Amino acid sequence: MCGITGWVAYDSDLTLRREVVDAMTATMSLRGPDECGTWVRPHVALGHRRLAVIDLPGGRQPMTVTTPRGEVALVYSGEAYNFAELRAELTALGHTWRTSSDTEVVLRGYLEWGDAVVDHLGGMYAFAIWDERDNRLVLVRDRMGVKPLYYLSTPDGVLFGSEPKAILANPLAPRVVGVEGLRELTVFTKSPGWALWRGMREVEPGTVVTVTRDGIRARTYWKLDARPHTDDREATVARVRELMTDTVRRQLVADVPRCLLLSGGLDSSAITGLAAARLDERVRTFSVDFVGQEENFRPDWVRDTPDTPYIRDVVRRIGSDHRDVVLDPAALTDPELRRAVLRARDIPVGLGELDMSLLLLFKAIREESTVALSGEAADELFGGYKWFHDDRVDVDTFPWIAYLNGGNAGHVPPFEPGLLAELELDTYVADQYRTAVARVDHLDGESAREARMRTICNLHLTRMVPLLLDRKDRASMAVGLEVRVPFCDHRLVEYVYNTPWSLKSFDGKEKSLLRLAVEHVLPTSVRDRVKSPYPSIQDPVYAAALQQQVKEVTTESGHRVFDLVDRAWAHRVSELDPTRMAPTDRVDLDRFLDLYHWIDLYRPEFAL
Template sequence: MCGLAGVVSGFGVKQEISDGLRNMLAVIRHRGPDGEGVWLDERRPVGLGHVRLAIIDPEHGKQPMVTEDGRYIVVFNGAIYNYLELRRELVGKGHPLHSYSDTEVLLYAYREWGESFVDRLVGMFAFAIWDKHDQKLFCARDRIGIKPFYYHFDGQRLLFASEIKAILADPSVKAQANTQGLQDYLTFQFCLNEKTLFKGIEKLEPGYCLSATYDGSNQLRIQVRQYWDLHYHIDEEHDERYFIDTLAGLIDDSVRLHMRSDVPLGAHLSGGLDSSAIVCLAARMLNGEQIKTFTGAFAEGAQFDETAYAKDVSSFAGTAYNEIYIPAGNELSEVLPRLMYYMDEPLAGPGVIPQYYVSRLASQHVKVVMGGQGGDELFIGYARYMAAYLEKCLSGAIYQTADQNRYAVSLESIVPNLPLLATYQPMLQGLWKDGLFGPRDQRYFSLVDRSGGVSHLFNQDAIRGQCGYSPFESFQRIFNRDELHSLVNQMTYFDLKGSLPALLHVEDRTSMAASIESRVPLLDHRIVEFMATVPPNIKFAGGRMKHLFKESIRSAVPTSIFERKDKMGFPTPLTQWTKGPARDFVRDTLLSQRARERGLFNVEAVERALASESEFGRVVWGLLNLELWHRVFIDGDMKPSGV
């Protein structure tokens, strides 16, 4: 795990490029405290920079790395888990690999197979390769979006980096709010597609690559294209037992590959099914060697404490158990601006806070940590999936249309699993208060749209500007993609493209802020592709959440975890904090003269919202993040104290 940066320009001198790169690297040094390097082209104003967290072959993996003939140069962030297999193949073809670094494998794989080599990679990655001979840059990001890649192109200069703040370190790039990104954030609490909250800075989307070349008039041209997408070729030939057994084998192999490391390795352990499965499978492969696990909890009450389940798993798997109780809200005024700086954008939910603390705990013991991220999106683990299907089944029963869809789920079949929704009455009330039995896209949008009931808190002219942008239309283009076959595939496909990259953004930043590498075995693209082949009526049979996944790891986890019905999803006592020890910080931030002059908020409405926030509400969180983001980046408070 590392950080990369680069400049490809139509003008400039070596010293300017070098100084600019070092400024970019300085703000992402937390991503790579083990080393720093800069490479400059002799013919063009081109430079690549890298900060390194040494994981695989620590002695020989220094970057930027250059091929023996000097033609190709790479900077790389991530991990290629099948690097040993690829290395054997490349050596067999005569390539002069001298190390066991996955970076060297990636570099020579490009030399052997060209741009198509990304199809051979199993791993998480973002990289840039410069071809000195052809004067061409080739960059790519992994299929799922585990590793980040941002860029700014003004028609003459291309700047790219692992974090947005590195691009903002260049004096030519001014931090400005992107109104389309703001609308996405207010709707979803993340930005869709290539958008960021910064005008002029885009993210390379998961499964995309970028090329930069010079034309005949020395003008720099860039091209962005998609090299991978998820295809739903439904397998009608096999039964449920086949899918369970195949999934079990894929997960087992993924965990095995993800354990490849030349430095100490541990695992997050929340007490939920996903992280517990990873821990138990990994422990089984260590042949008696203890794996270290890391658990977080809050002292605010039993509803925020899952340590009993985590300890059950630790005892069952024989791990070295470590836990941290997240400090009370009196630290929020310090930690939240610091996290905003590391995050670049105000994404996802307050779970970022415990993730940060648990990552800091892990960094005291290991350099690599595995987790269960992605299980809910892949294996159908969110209550909103059940809520959407309940409405669909009601419609089918009332209008007698249930048998018109090949992969339909009947109302009768899901009844035994409806108790899952007992604690989700507010979600159901929100779903049904404004409509019922409408088009699929409108109904699921209502479940993921977080803007309902908060529009009065904002100055709409300041948020929307003159762009005429519709987050719902962006949502539709993803959700209504052809050949998804069923509602469950539409929902999970949108989450794969939307909410999951946002969660992975948090995973990347919280781990990198602590200078450790985070790995997510469940998001091996082979597992993702396999799940897309499973018939919807098997993978969501009778509305059974995570049915195939649970059956595939049944024998690996303790019974208490397998049969658990009350998984919390790492809830954070945010409302207790914002109405208790952090009350003054929240009010001083949102009701300050600075916030009033910014003109984003209807301050009187915000004041009322502060008093009425529900226990697990996200309104205050969204407002607070947005104001702090403006302060840290738009106002220029780039580096809060303590960072």
């Protein structure tokens, strides 16, 4: 895994701006701690930071090939899990090799098939190719958008990078945030192509962006299409089992230590069980927990049980080398940890200890492993959330927003009243919902129920999964850890997405299809466990510490955070009883502190 960046300027000489290219590349140092490389020509500069995972000595970048008509250069982040098959195919077509890396397979694939190389690749990746033969830049992002890639148009070209910080390191990039950017920070959905910073765009999943002197053009090469499903239940279960087994096998390939993220839920336990059956070595597993959480656990509206007993059941079954990363409130409320999360994510996302505990978990894992497999996207693909099985999914908004907010469009953040009015959040969410629904493809003759559930599944895969993948990518890459997500294998996604809802929930339980397909590698307790989300600390000491930090900020009369946030709210919430605090108040404490530190770190200009 790596970080990539670059600059195309058709009317400038970039050989005179190497220091800027170096600065852009340096922002990716945490994503790629092993090596650094740049490639600069008069009108193009490419930068690369490498986390070595496959072919450690041979995968250096930028990687180039000289053709009779000019050089072709590649910077690449990710993994092509089918690179061995593609290498054999390209060898048969006459290609020869300098390395054993998947990077060279992607580059040679482009030389053979041009932009159509995307139709041959399977995996998670974001890459940029400069083709001197026609002086164009090609930006590519994988089908599900596992790996990030952003770009910003300039007067004579484009800037791009794995993360916005790489683009912001260039003086041509404005650090301006407008109303259109702030809206997305307040609702739990991600519109395709959104980036917080004005003028910046994210390459959408399954998209090729081509830059020439004539401008920028985007082409979608993959999306969720509706296709007939003809397999019966037995054949469907067998196919899901086959696909799951194969994608876990492929994603275990690495020349560095590997491990599994284990929460004790169905998804991570399934991947762990499948991996253990495949590996000759003893499996390493990691989980996150909080001091006293199991002994003092209280069921709440989203979590019925603690994770720890189920984790122990999985560890006993497969005999893994397991480590619990146990955190306390003092670690999670350290302002420097919050600032590290914000530097990783570039945006004040407001998930608080959910993000901070994830970063600490990944930091601990990186001490022993470089690659980890995780269970992201299974709930969205197989229908694991409670609201899939609740009448409130029929509300005309994003189902998770309706469920989590009692049918309302969303929780209103503690912004200044004037800013709130300008944001028009209810209207924004409604517009985004209508836009998302309009993009869903349906089969002729689909029943109303099946059509509705297809729409709901599509919304989760296109508007919720991107949020979760971005969170996982930023937190993991901030410590140089590569996290792979088998449930995002496009073959599995295409197959399960087109499986009728009646098969996905044939026994009335969530993720019925997945449970049956992987029950052979699970303990009974985990097979029958009800969905439980990523763990959250319940200790009121955490909220009390946040309140104290907010109280200290309120003494700073001139801080720009109060251009956005209502100061009266900050005073009120800092005086609440932390043992009786509403969940939304604690969320807002984290959101406020994220904004406060983010403004200090990024110095944005607000155009409101």
